[in-house]
Amino acid sequence: xxxxxxxxxxxxxxxxxxxxxxxxxxxxxxxxxxxxxxxxxxxxxxxxxxxxxxxxxxxxxxxxxxxxxxxxxxxxxxxxxxxxxxxxxxxxxxxxxxxxxxxxxxxxxxxxxxxxxxxxxxxxxxxxxxxxxxxxxxxxxxxxxxxxxxxxxxxxxxxxxxxxxxxxxxxxxxxxxxxxxxxxxxxxxxxxxxxxxxxxxxxxxxxxxxxxxxxxxxxxxxxxxxxxxxxxxxxxxxxxxxxxxxxxxxxxxxxxxxxxxxxxxxxxxxxxxxxxxxxxxxxxxxxxxxxxxxxxxxxxxxxxxxxxxxxxxxxxxxxxxxxxxxxxxxxxxxxxxxxxxxxxxxxxxxxxxxxxxxxxxxxxxxxxxxxx
Amino acid sequence: xxxxxxxxxxxxxxxxxxxxxxxxxxxxxxxxxxxxxxxxxxxxxxxxxxxxxxxxxxxxxxxxxxxxxxxxxxxxxxxxxxxxxxxxxxxxxxxxxxxxxxxxxxxxxxxxxxxxxxxxxxxxxxxxxxxxxxxxxxxxxxxxxxxxxxxxxxxxxxxxxxxxxxxxxxxxxxxxxxxxxxxxxxxxxxxxxxxxxxxxxxxxxxxxxxxxxxxxxxxxxxxxxxxxxxxxxxxxxxxxxxxxxxxxxxxxxxxxxxxxxxxxxxxxxxxxxxxxxxxxxxxxxxxxxxxxxxxxxxxxxxxxxxxxxxxxxxxxxxxxxxxxxxxxxxxxxxxxxxx
Numbered sequence: 001x002x003x004x005x006x007x008x009x010x011x012x013x014x015x016x017x018x019x020x021x022x023x024x025x026x027x028x029x030x031x032x033x034x035x036x037x038x039x040x041x042x043x044x045x046x047x048x049x050x051x052x053x054x055x056x057x058x059x060x061x062x063x064x065x066x067x068x069x070x071x072x073x074x075x076x077x078x079x080x081x082x083x084x085x086x087x088x089x090x091x092x093x094x095x096x097x098x099x100x101x102x103x104x105x106x107x108x109x110x111x112x113x114x115x116x117x118x119x120x121x122x123x124x125x126x127x128x129x130x131x132x133x134x135x136x137x138x139x140x141x142x143x144x145x146x147x148x149x150x151x152x153x154x155x156x157x158x159x160x161x162x163x164x165x166x167x168x169x170x171x172x173x174x175x176x177x178x179x180x181x182x183x184x185x186x187x188x189x190x191x192x193x194x195x196x197x198x199x200x201x202x203x204x205x206x207x208x209x210x211x212x213x214x215x216x217x218x219x220x221x222x223x224x225x226x227x228x229x230x231x232x233x234x235x236x237x238x239x240x241x242x243x244x245x246x247x248x249x250x251x252x253x254x255x256x257x258x259x260x261x262x263x264x265x266x267x268x269x270x271x272x273x274x275x276x277x278x279x280x281x282x283x284x285x286x287x288x289x290x291x292x293x294x295x296x297x298x299x300x301x302x303x304x305x306x307x308x309x310x311x312x313x314x315x316x317x318x319x320x321x322x323x324x325x326x327x328x329x330x331x332x333x334x335x336x337x338x339x340x341x342x343x344x345x346x347x348x349x350x351x352x353x354x355x356x357x358x359x360x361x362x363x364x365x366x367x368x369x370x371x372x
Numbered sequence: 373x374x375x376x377x378x379x380x381x382x383x384x385x386x387x388x389x390x391x392x393x394x395x396x397x398x399x400x401x402x403x404x405x406x407x408x409x410x411x412x413x414x415x416x417x418x419x420x421x422x423x424x425x426x427x428x429x430x431x432x433x434x435x436x437x438x439x440x441x442x443x444x445x446x447x448x449x450x451x452x453x454x455x456x457x458x459x460x461x462x463x464x465x466x467x468x469x470x471x472x473x474x475x476x477x478x479x480x481x482x483x484x485x486x487x488x489x490x491x492x493x494x495x496x497x498x499x500x501x502x503x504x505x506x507x508x509x510x511x512x513x514x515x516x517x518x519x520x521x522x523x524x525x526x527x528x529x530x531x532x533x534x535x536x537x538x539x540x541x542x543x544x545x546x547x548x549x550x551x552x553x554x555x556x557x558x559x560x561x562x563x564x565x566x567x568x569x570x571x572x573x574x575x576x577x578x579x580x581x582x583x584x585x586x587x588x589x590x591x592x593x594x595x596x597x598x599x600x601x602x603x604x605x606x607x608x609x610x611x612x613x614x615x616x617x618x619x620x621x622x623x624x625x626x627x628x629x630x631x632x633x634x635x636x637x638x639x640x641x642x643x644x645x646x647x648x649x650x651x652x653x654x655x656x657x658x659x660x661x662x663x664x665x666x667x668x669x670x671x672x673x674x675x676x677x678x679x680x681x682x683x684x685x686x687x688x689x690x691x692x693x694x695x696x697x698x699x700x701x702x703x704x705x706x707x708x709x710x711x
Contacts, residue, residue, distance in 0.1 A: 174568065251576050253626065271579055282538060282570040 007086060007094045008057045010041055010079040012072050015049060016150050021073045022046045024066045033061050035081055038358040042066075042078065050270050051151070053078070054358035060084055062091050075100050114171065119194045120187065124164055125171040126195075132159035134224070135197055136368060139163075139188060141206025141232075142297075143246050143290060145170025145280070148205060151357035155365065162200070164191055166208070168289035170280065176289050179296030181233070181304045185214035192222060201368045203227045205353060206328060207297065213306040216315060226310070227318045227367055229360070230325050230350045232297075234307035234332040242327050243298050247290045252278060264324040264349040307332075312339025318367040320360060322348030341367070375567060380559040382533040383423050383498075386540040387460060389569045391431045394458060397544060398434045399424065400445045401462030405437040420464045421500075421559060446472040446497060450480045450549070453495035458544055465511045466499035466553060469518075480549040481524030492547040496540070500556040501529065502593055502643055503691050507556075509679035512687075514592070514644040519551040520620045520653070526574055527620040529553040531595035533563040535618055538572030545571060555593045575622035579631070583611035586701050587631040589654055590641035591617040594692060598641055601697035610701065620650060628654060629662045636667040637704040641692055646674035668707035671700040 012022050025043040035041065040052035041061070059081030066078040077098040080091055117124050127146055136159050140148045146163040147170070153161050165172035167187060177187050188211060192200065201224045204212030209231025216223040232238060242261045249255035252274050259274060260266040280286060297304070310317060317340035321330040327350040333342045343363055348355040377385065391397045403417055404424045418425030428435050438445035442463055449459035463469060469476065476497065483491040503512040519527045526548055530536040536554070543550040580595060581602050588598040595616045602612035615631050617624065632638050638658055642651035651672040658670055673692045681687050 250573055252579075253576075271582055275578075279534075279566070279570075282572060283566060284569045284571075 006059075006083055007091065008059050008081040009077055009094075009098065010053065010055070010081060012066075012074050012076045012078055013044065013053055014074040014154070015046060015051070016147065019046050019074060021071055024068055024070045024072065024078065025050065026068055027064055028052065029061050031061055031064060035059055035061055038356070038362065045270075047272060049150070049273060050268065051354070051357075054356075055081070056358060057081065062086070063095065065095055073100055117191075117194050119191045120177055122167055122175060122177060122187075123173045124167075124191060126162060126164040126191075127153065128195075129153060129161045130157060130159055132156070134158075134368065135160040135162060135200040136364075137162050137164075137188075137192070137197070137200040137202050139202065139204040139208030139211055140166065140169065141204075141208045141230075142243060142293065143169070143277075143281075144205070144208075148351070149353065152203075152353050152361055152364070155357075155361035156368070159201075159368070162195065162197070164188075166211075168286060168293070174283055174285040174289060176292055179292045181210055181214045181297065181306060182218070184211045185218055188212075188215055189219055189222065198222065199224050201225045201227070203229070203364065204231060205229045206350065207232050209233060210297075210302075210304070210306060213310055214304075217306050217309055220315070223315045225316045225318070225367060227320065227364055228307070229320045229353055230322060230328050231307060231319065231332075232302060232328055233305055234335045235305070235329065236301040236303070237329055237332075238298050238302055239327045240298060243294055247287060247294060249281070255281075261326045262350045264322060264347055264355060268355065308335055308337075310337050310340075312337040312341075316367065316370070317341070318363065319343070320345065320352055320363060322350060322352040322355065324349045326350060375565060376562045377533050377537075377565040378559065379530075379533045379536050379554070379561050379563075380421065380423050382537040382565050383540060383554065384425065384427065385565070386537045386544070386569075387424065388427055388430060390458075390541055390544045391427070391434060393569070394544075395434075396456065397458045397460065398436065398452070399427070399460045399462065400436045400438050400449050402438055402440055402464060404428075404462055405435050419462060421556070423559075424462070441471075442468050443471045443475065447475040447479075449495050449497070450475050450493060453480070453493045453549070454483060454491060458494045458496075460496045460498060460544065463497065463499040465507075466501045466515045467510050467513050469497075469499065469515065476519075476525070476549070476551075477522055481522050483524075484548065485524060493549050494544075494547045496543045496546075496550045496552055498540075498552045498554060501553040502555040502557060503675070503680045503687060504557045504593070506682075506684055506687065508682040512680035514642075514675070516553055516591075516620055517642075517644050517649040517653075519553075520650065521648075524549070525621065526550045527553065528574065528618065529555070529592045529620060530618050531555075531558065531580075531592055531616050533561060533565045535572060535578065535616075537565050538570050539574070539618065541569055542571040542574060546574070553592070557593055558596075561596075574619045575624055576619065577624035577627040578616045578618055579613065579627070580616050581612065581614040583613035583635065585611045585635055586637035586639065586704055587613045587615060587635045588639045588641060588697065588701070589615045589617065589628060589631070591620065591650065592643060594641045594643050597692060597694050598697055600694040601701065604694065604698060605701060610705070612701065617650070617654075623657075625657060625661070628658065629665075632658050632662040633665040636665055637701075638666070639671045639673060639697060639700045639704065641673045641697055641700075643675055643692060645677050646672065647677060649674060668704040671703055673697050673700050 202212040209228035210233025245258040449461035640651040
């Protein structure tokens with residue numbers, strides 16, 4: 001008899017701490033279709049976000065278990081991948097025997113609940129997951145927060161994964177400790193010290209990429225590898241109608257077209273995403289802090305370009321760019337130092353870690369483990 | 373996890389944070405400090421339902437207990453606003469507004485206009501609205517339409533603790549008179565509220581549920597009845613979009629039109645009496661601006677044109693229910709045009 005290992009379940013994902021169930025919106029593939037890793041299989045929507053569930057393994061989609069419109073708990077069986085050699089009966093047995101594992105609430109709270117720490121008199125929110133020897137530190141971009149890594153933080157079960165909210169971002173205190181790249185990199189170094197994290201693999205997105213690059217120049221001993229996604233800090237151009245538009249937008253109506261610039265597929269900009277961004281932007285002081293950051297970093301184009309001063313090899317450098325990035329031009333990838341690995345992802349905009357998360361996670365896993 | 377607060381405590385926190393931020397914020401009302409102002413009883417009560425509890429201890433005599441004369445202290449608040457303070461006047465029930473209509477309609481609402489923009493009246497008048505509290509005809513009305521009718525007043529009626537804090541902070545910072553309507557049956561409702569202060573701009577409706585088949589536009593307590601109806605209808609395959617106006621004046625007409633253009637069907641739910649209310653206003657505006665999008669006549673679900681009954685059985689029948697909303701939604705689907 002065929003071993004069950006060749007049957008691969010497609011299950012309801014868990015996107016973030018609060019997710020308990022999701023709605024199956026639409027199947028994107030048909031039964032009998034050959035699936036490759038990273039391929040979007042179906043669209044799932046939660047009360048927070050809508051996104052595609054991407055294949056983690058390859059195979060033929062043998063069965064759609066979930067119907068469109070079904071509301072199902074996390075880890076529920078949505079579909080079954082298997083090679084053609086597996087019989088229909090075996091697939092029936094597999095589906096019959098599928099049990100939705102209980103999400104262990106205590107365990108879950110323990111590993112992924114928001115934490116806070118004082119850094120330089122600033123109350124900083126962060127998350128920490130896992131207990132591995134290698135540490136990954138995720139740094140979000142301008143106007144973002146650690147939830148920008150919603151689809152990435154769970155992809156490294158063997159590592160210690162940490163993500164923070166930068167000053168005046170997310171749920172970190174609304175105050176700046178400086179509005180230069182050097183000041184921001186210095187802040188992240190202090191955060192690493194406060195967490196007793198001597199060195200880490202840095203993953204930075206957009207402004208977070210420029211901060212990671214600056215940190216690698218200022219404190220090379222703290223950086224095991226660098227992954228910069230849609231990164232600032234390589235060339236002078238940046239889409240100021242996005243950065244200033246984000247600061248100025250006060251209503252859902254004004255914010256929507258601005259946030260749509262981030263994605264290749266603008267359908268991903270849900271009403272809930274906009275409401276959550278507005279909740280952040282409306283906090284007293286946020287607009288002022290964002291404007292100060294913007295004036296220090298972007299106005300008149302980027303002037304501080306640490307990316308150009310990096311070496312490609314020490315630490316190992318991976319650059320990921322969405323082909324349709326409308327904020328930081330993908331052409332900046334050409335400015336990457338010799339020896340770095342550059343991957344441009346089709347069908348993604350400025351947020352490839354959300355739009356093409358499976359592909360980005362795979363690249364990250366390879367880069368962090370030293371595979372090229 | 374974000375912190376949860378009741379709507380009552382969200383109001384308390386908004387006033388507390390604004391009083392701490394701006395020394396010109398003061399508060400006037402009946403029993404807001406303590407029982408009759410007598411020694412030893414200060415801060416014992418904090419308003420008729422305890423909304424201002426604890427504020428006297430923090431902000432002292434910037435909270436003024438007034439005599440039982442709404443006409444006097446609402447007038448005083450409006451005068452103080454015209455002279456540069458940012459007063460919050462609390463009326464126990466909106467039903468008591470009748471005795472201060474001149475101060476509100478003829479004075480506060482007119483100053484900016486009649487003084488050529490040189491005078492501002494940054495006053496907030498807070499009051500409880502709505503039925504379901506077994507408080508009879510003189511303490512249960514939904515008088516939002518009366519104030520919405522008057523140019524120069526801004527009228528707010530929130531449905532969640534998050535919106536309540538942000539809109540009340542905006543009301544206090546706003547330079548025009550704001551009538552802030554708090555549904556008494558929502559005071560105990562809990563929801564996530566950031567600890568930091570934040571202001572929600574007026575004139576933006578909130579879409580509280582996405583749907584593509586039919587729109588329900590409403591505000592206040594009725595938002596929750598509409599969500600209840602929407603949940604039941606979803607099980608029957610009808611996807612309802614629910615829009616919470618939250619700001620009745622200024623009105624977010626763009627979102628009203630947009631949701632009707634998306635769905636083609638509209639039910640407006642209003643706890644106020646059925647003539648000249650928010651529902652009739654929305655229905656008329658949609659008829660004028662989005663007629664092209666309508667697949668069926670606009671349905672309205674309102675309270676009857678009678679005073680609020682004291683009998684609990686009758687009062688429960690009086691307030692629009694999820695069942696009545698569901699019936700109205702279904703009527704928009706059974707419409708077949710002129711026979």
